[in-house]
Amino acid sequence: MLVKKYLAAITGSFLLLNFHGFSTIQSAEFNQAQIEILPLTSFLFANRDPMRAGWHREPISKGVKNLKSVTEKPVGSLFVQLKPRLNEGEYQLALRVLRDGSHQFLRLREFTGGKPLNHKVYLTIPFEFLIGVIQGEAIRSLFPNDRVEAGGWLHQVTYAWETPELLEKVFTTSGNYTFHQESFKQGAQFTIPWNSLRSDLELEPLAVRDPLVIRRDDSGLRYAFYQIKPGDTLYSSVVIRFIGEKKHYVRSQNASDLLVLNGLADARHLSPGQYIKIPLEWIRPEYLYHVPSIYRSSEEFNSEKKVKSQQYLPYHILQPESGNSNGIDIISQR
Structure with missing residues (x-):
């Protein structure tokens, strides 16, 4: 009986040591993995x-x-x-x-x-x-x-x-x-x-013509924005004017999508001064084009350009530098 108890004690100690060793190895592996994925x-x-x-x-x-x-x-x-x-x-x-x-x-x-x-x-x-x-x-x-x-x-x-x-x-x-x-x-x-x-990386500078402006919204995505003026309607002043689709049912769908995108309940209740954001891929070619290299960001250009006032634009702007020249609103990255 004493021999059995002695053997059981030895076996238990051996298993405990093995478990501790295994846990130590697992912990070391986890710590090593954490070290390897440290951000830069x-x-x-x-x-x-x-x-x-x-x-x-x-x-x-x-x-x-x-x-x-x-x-x-x-x-x-x-x-x-x-x-x-x-x-x-x-x-x-x-x-x-x-x-x-x-x-x-x-x-x-x-x-x-x-x-x-x-x-x-x-x-x-x-x-x-x-x-x-x-x-x-x-x-x-x-x-x-x-x-x-x-x-x-x-x-x-x-x-x-x-x-x-x-x-x-x-x-x-x-x-x-x-x-x-x-x-x-x-x-x-x-x-x-x-x-x-x-x-989709959105590294390329883009530009839109007046009266559109181009900014990032709260999600960080780039959109064209149009400021509603007295008498404007969503369908005629935004969809027909700036979006390239000509079929009526597609335009109606565009109008519905813009309501959802902008959190609007009714297209008839638009306020002057309100901004409507429009996906850039919807914009007609005559209002959207790539920025020539002359507009790329540089110390010289940034010191001379006039930044358009954004005091009424209720959206966060992330990093890009914006300017306006000859009716063109530009968003460019370094």
């Missing part, structure tokens, strides 16, 4: 939401294969860390920050590990799942030497971990631009043509 930069999105961005040598999302670059470095992936807003649920958060959010909200549980959302805790989300405008702001913050140039977006290789494959995935639509591998090193600069750059 932070930014304020839409003048409201603090976010952080960085790079991780392994794909953060499950099921994504980690590729090796022709430079023999891991391609890895970018990520953004953000906090849910107070009392924001999974569905609302997904709609706000994820691509195709209404169908992707269950994926948030992968990123939270099944834990409830906490508005005080940062949530790490892989770059590729986020809406383009958040990706664009993360790019500006991660790569401070990038800027608008004549004919495209100039990218300067800033970090040792950058690879051609990663940048092609981040900046371009599939297969329409290739970074030159032979000259790919820190400090090298590449100009990505506008027709190769992903438009």
